[in-house]
Amino acid sequence: MTAPIPTAGQQPVTAADVELLRQMLRVRRFEERCVELYSSTKIRGFMHLYIGEEAVATGVVSCLGPDDAVVATYREHGHALVRGVPARSIMAEMFGRVEGCSRGRGGSMHLFDASTRFYGGNAIVGGGLPVAVGLALGDRMQGRDRVTACFFGEGAVAEGEFHESLNLAALWRLPVLFCCENNLYAMGTALELSESQPSLALKAAAYEVPAWTVDGMDVLEVRRAAAMAVEATRAGHGPHFLELQTYRFRAHSMYDPERYRDKGEVAHWRERDPIEALTGRLRAEGLVDDDVLAAMEQEVAAEVDDAVAFAEAGSDEPVEDLTRFVTSEDQR
Amino acid sequence: MRTTYRDAMRAALRQALADDPRVFLMGEDVGRYGGCFAVSLGLLEEFGPERVRDTPLSESAFVGAGVGAAMAGMRPIVEIMTVNFSLLALDQIVNNAATILHMSGGQFNVPLVIRMTTGAGRQLAAQHSHSLEGWYAHVPGLRVLAPATVEDARGMLAPALADPDPVIIFEHGSLYAMEGDLPDDTRPVELDHAAVRRPGRDLTLVTYGGCLPKVLAAADALSAEGVEAEVIDLRTLRPLDDDTLAESVARTHRAVVVDEGWRTGGLSAEVAARISEQCFWDLDAPVGRVGSAEVPIPYAKHMEEAALPQVDDVVAAALEAVS
The missing domain is CATH 3.40.50.920 (Rossmann fold)
Structure with a gap:
């Protein structure tokens, strides 16, 4: 069932795609500010940046409806932002503030938001996949027309939970869109050093899950593939699998000295920067110009400034609340 | 009414499935086989394969699916054959079911019931006989039950399902054949007291x-x-x-x-x-x-x-x- 995604040549770019650029830029500028805030110790703990991979979350999430669900990993600032979790509450979370989207209990790796059906922020590699299968099962059993998009890195493919989850979702024909963000390295271990069969789509195909390999640096390609996969998944054709080939430009986390890859490789991928690529195409078609881009930068910077100010002004959760929500307060 | 622990547990499952359309049972061999200890015998025929779901031997996936389905509004009852096998699902139980409510700042509760057998006494050797319920009792966010009587076998499931948070029920394998008296007006029991x-x-x-x-x-x-x-x-x-x-x-x-x-x-x-x-x-x-x-x-x-x-x-x- 694995087939190359139908090619339609390079996707035409339209005025509506300016919004994709704006979303990617939000993620990029938000995270660039996070680096500064980490250096100034406002943000602590593990922090994993999505810089370079913005086209993946932006393209996929743009195809979801408001009732669909998202399950993401610990590298999820971008997914949360483009899903509509307010930048303020994400930044406040990373500051450990009670105004954060998880009350400061989760931090960078555990963003949760019920109002956008954003189910984390999962820091056990592969651990989110069974949960996504269950969300889809629950939706299906209640007759709801919803899709669960589950993001995970290619490192998760080595986990048993990946195989168990694909099998179960396919067996029960559940509406899960498995989005494998293949950035080539599981922390510092290259795919070919950990997989006897490095073709990820083949693994999905083994479970009868239709699988497409997509250029994850081209947001228009990502959106095109995701739109088809979401539609087929929602229509009841069972789970679908996208391998999104991408690259993180920055280190794995703030502690990573990057001994496992050479600078030339990073430089090569940086030439394929998804934001620059889309900007170039929009410019070429006359859909944006310097003024539009400057205004967009200004608007995004204002949003990030506002998020930081909100987080700075936030409050600490009272220590008396430490044991709140170990169990539910509302004993339904 | 004279009954066995096994039959009391089955009666509780039957009533839960009949009372609430959100409740479903899933696990290895719970359907066609009738449950590896015959607890769910006949429930597939009565409630159908949507609500009595045989799963692959994928403890982590089907327990995690229970976590997700619970968050999506269902009331899953997940059966794991033995506590020894539950170690394959420890990630989902400890890192997700027990943790998500607190880690999400109170946004997502997990109303999941997990049932499993525990204990020795039937010459099943080391990989089917251990008593690891103490490990689960170590974890904040879980409620851990151990029905030891026919009345608790019958009565604990309903309040476990009513609990908005994850509950694990340990059924000692040597108790299934035990007989006891059950009051005719079966009622849920309370869970807060020894x-x-x-x-x-x-x-x-x-x-x-x-x-x-x-x-x-x-x-x-x-x-x-x-x-x-x-x-x-x-x-x-x-x-x-x-x-x-x-x-x-x-x-x-x-x-x-x-x-x-x-x-x-x-x-x-x-x-x-x-x-x-x-x-x-x-x-x-x-x-x-x-x-x-x-x-x-x-x-x-x-x-x-x-x-x-x-x-x-x-x-x-x-x-x-x-x-």
């Missing part, structure tokens, strides 16, 4: 689950020797009912904890510590403990029996405590 199964004045024997019949037998033997033991069935292993323990030991001044788990770092250690913390000045003797030998449970019958707490062991520990 039960005094036998009143006594001379010492308190604390136990739960599969050890309860042994401890009651030991109490009878002690009575014949003039020692009246009070027997407390913990029923809920997390959160523990400190008050019932303290009230009893304040009267009897002596306590022995009987637990099929290993003693080192085990549930009996926790209970003994709590008794010491709460009742130190009431105690007339050190808190005693009876647990399994610190070995993987062996197959050969005489070796398995030697590894497990037996009635004579409980009697000996009780006599030492009152000597």
